[in-house]
Amino acid sequence: VSKKLWGGRFQKGTDKVVEDFHSSISFDQRLYRQDIRGSMAHARMLGQQGIIAESDARAIIAGLEGILKDIEAGRIEFDVAAEDIHMNIEKILTERVGDIGKKLHTARSRNDQVALDIRLYLRDEIAETRALLAKLITTLLDTAEANVDTIMPGYTHLQKAQPITLAHHLLAYVQMFDRDLDRLADCARRLNRSPLGSGALAGTTFPLDRLAVATELGFDGITENSLDGVSDRDFAIEFCAAASLTMMHLSRFCEEIILWSSQEFAFIELDDAYSTGSSMMPQKKNPDVAELIRGKTGRVYGDLMALLTVMKSLPLAYNKDMQEDKESLFDAVDTVKGCLTVFTPMIATMRVRRETMKNGARGGFTNATDVADYLAKKGVSFREAHEIVGKMVLLCVQKGVALDDLTFEDFRACSDAFGEDIYEAISVERCVADRKVPGGPAPEAVKEAIAQARRRLNEQ
Ligand code: ARG
Numbered sequence: 001v002s003k004k005l006w007g008g009r010f011q012k013g014t015d016k017v018v019e020d021f022h023s024s025i026s027f028d029q030r031l032y033r034q035d036i037r038g039s040m041a042h043a044r045m046l047g048q049q050g051i052i053a054e055s056d057a058r059a060i061i062a063g064l065e066g067i068l069k070d071i072e073a074g075r076i077e078f079d080v081a082a083e084d085i086h087m088n089i090e091k092i093l094t095e096r097v098g099d100i101g102k103k104l105h106t107a108r109s110r111n112d113q114v115a116l117d118i119r120l121y122l123r124d125e126i127a128e129t130r131a132l133l134a135k136l137i138t139t140l141l142d143t144a145e146a147n148v149d150t151i152m153p154g155y156t157h158l159q160k161a162q163p164i165t166l167a168h169h170l171l172a173y174v175q176m177f178d179r180d181l182d183r184l185a186d187c188a189r190r191l192n193r194s195p196l197g198s199g200a201l202a203g204t205t206f207p208l209d210r211l212a213v214a215t216e217l218g219f220d221g222i223t224e225n226s227l228d229g230v231s232d233r234d235f236a237i238e239f240c241a242a243a244s245l246t247m248m249h250l251s252r253f254c255e256e257i258i259l260w261s262s263q264e265f266a267f268i269e270l271d272d273a274y275s276t277g278s279s280m281m282p283q284k285k286n287p288d289v290a291e292l293i294r295g296k297t298g299r300v301y302g303d304l305m306a307l308l309t310v311m312k313s314l315p316l317a318y319n320k321d322m323q324e325d326k327e328s329l330f331d332a333v334d335t336v337k338g339c340l341t342v343f344t345p346m347i348a349t350m351r352v353r354r355e356t357m358k359n360g361a362r363g364g365f366t367n368a369t370d371v372a373d374y375l376a377k378k379g380v381s382f383r384e385a386h387e388i389v390g391k392m393v394l395l396c397v398q399k400g401v402a403l404d405d406l407t408f409e410d411f412r413a414c415s416d417a418f419g420e421d422i423y424e425a426i427s428v429e430r431c432v433a434d435r436k437v438p439g440g441p442a443p444e445a446v447k448e449a450i451a452q453a454r455r456r457l458n459e460q
Pocket residue numbers: 024028084110111114318320322323324
């Protein structure tokens with residue numbers, strides 16, 4: 001039975017079943033870089049404060065540097081019996097630099113150590129996730145720019161409603177992903193405080209310079225309560241909540257991609273490189289990527305629920321339950337990053353079938369509101385105009401024609417406010433072009449919205 005770093009008060013070794021059960025090295029080895037970086041900063045500060053000899057601090061830091069290199073080169077095998085990444089590294093350090101290595105853990109607990117490591121880890125992952133989101137937004141803006149005049153039907157209740165453009169539709173998603181960017185920045189801002197110095201729960205009697213460590217590690221400051229410092233996982237939950245929203249946005253978008261690439265819609269065709277076939281049906285070209293992203297959304301919601309549930313009812317301060325934070329957090333990070341990585345090029349390479357989109361915008365009385373607006377602009381009250389046009393639509397449905405197909409006499413029979421210009425006023429092009437209100441689908445409004453979104457992205 002291997003000797004534990006905490007083995008002093010024990011007369012017996014850990015049962016093998018327990019050892020396997022509570023070991024986290026299989027997954028928390030992902031934190032090795034953060035763990036070593038934190039230990040280096042801690043050791044340096046211990047030396048500077050005269051808590052350990054400066055020469056010991058130097059030896060520890062050099063030892064950690066060597067371990068880092070060896071881990072990156074794949075030369076280190078971790079030991080389940082050493083429980084977690086923190087004790088694995090400390091054990092290897094002591095094997096390498098001797099008893100000096102045993103001084104590293106002065107004025108530190110694994111509780112503040114792990115809290116530090118996850119914060120460092122998540123800070124980097126947030127930056128990467130934000131970069132992926134920014135890339136997606138850029139792709140959407142580029143695609144929108146090329147489709148400012150691509151008319152398509154807009155829907156409510158998945159029933160044709162009013163004509164819009166593909167650019168306008170894509171810009172709706174730009175808004176969602178822009179909010180996601182902002183939420184992640186907000187999460188990173190609150191996360192960015194160093195918990196080191198909180199000790200196990202009650203701080204330490206040693207004269208630490210917490211701020212020096214925090215500064216070296218790129219934090220904006222230190223956590224202000226030692227109990228909270230070791231037991232706060234809000235930042236991980238906030239990340240999972242933000243990631244859940246991103247996944248929800250991706251999933252809605254994927255649902256539309258799936259619909260649009262169906263034969264019934266045929267609005268787009270996905271590139272071969274982002275579609276897959278069927279093992280039985282030779283003709284198939286399926287939007288599996290979009291479906292898989294839609295499916296993976298549930299995982300991230302699950303990760304969020306798992307973290308919330310782990311944390312609920314935990315008394316202060318650290319409890320071993322909190323070791324369960326990592327797999328959910330890692331899964332949420334991996335999933336959202338993986339989905340963004342494949343989604344962006346899928347959108348960038350899809351082919352837009354402009355004619356089908358435009359034809360789609362023509363059917364379904366999508367210009368009925370414009371007929372009513374026309375009457376309202378001629379002095380008929382909107383309610384009355386709505387009633388008149390409703391009757392006209394009914395007439396058209398019975399005849400099996402569109403509003404544009406009615407003769408001028410038909411129009412006049414419904415209201416003498418109609419003039420010859422009615423046909424031009426209700427063409428799909430005009431229906432779109434006249435919606436110039438800020439935030440609307442008119443090409444000039446959309447161009448302005450694209451420019452504004454680009455400015456915002458540059459400020460992010
Ligand atoms: N592996 C542990 C975790 O991930 C590190 C902290 C353990 N602390 C303790 N007192 N058991 O939470």
